Amino acid sequence: MRGGMGNMGNMNDMMRKAQKMQMDFAKMQEEMKNREIEASTGGGAVTVKVNGARQVLDIKIDKELAASGDLDMLQDLVRAAVNEALNKAQEMMDEESKKIAGGMNIPGLF
Numbered sequence: 096m097r098g099g100m101g102n103m104g105n106m107n108d109m110m111r112k113a114q115k116m117q118m119d120f121a122k123m124q125e126e127m128k129n130r131e132i133e134a135s136t137g138g139g140a141v142t143v144k145v146n147g148a149r150q151v152l153d154i155k156i157d158k159e160l161a162a163s164g165d166l167d168m169l170q171d172l173v174r175a176a177v178n179e180a181l182n183k184a185q186e187m188m189d190e191e192s193k194k195i196a197g198g199m200n201i202p203g204l205f
């Protein structure tokens with residue numbers, strides 16, 4: 096009987112830890128909206144700014160590049176800058192998630 100009560104205490108402790116982790120993740124996700132990541136391509140000809148929630152906040156294109164009329168190159172540079180910024184945002188999110196999880200391997204989280 097006594098062993099059964101100990102298991103119940105462990106279960107309650109696990110539930111409390113899981114709830115705290117869930118609240119920490121929600122807080123982190125909210126904080127990520129305020130963090131900004133920037134990436135540029137073409138030697139700075141295209142700069143993209145995203146937030147930690149992987150939302151594009153700003154895109155800046157050098158006037159000379161825009162005036163060049165090379166639409167294919169412009170599209171490639173924008174795509175590359177957006178992808179780089181989004182990858183950096185994902186890496187930041189993964190690092191923050193690992194801190195919260197405390198080294199636990201949680202399927203689907205990383």
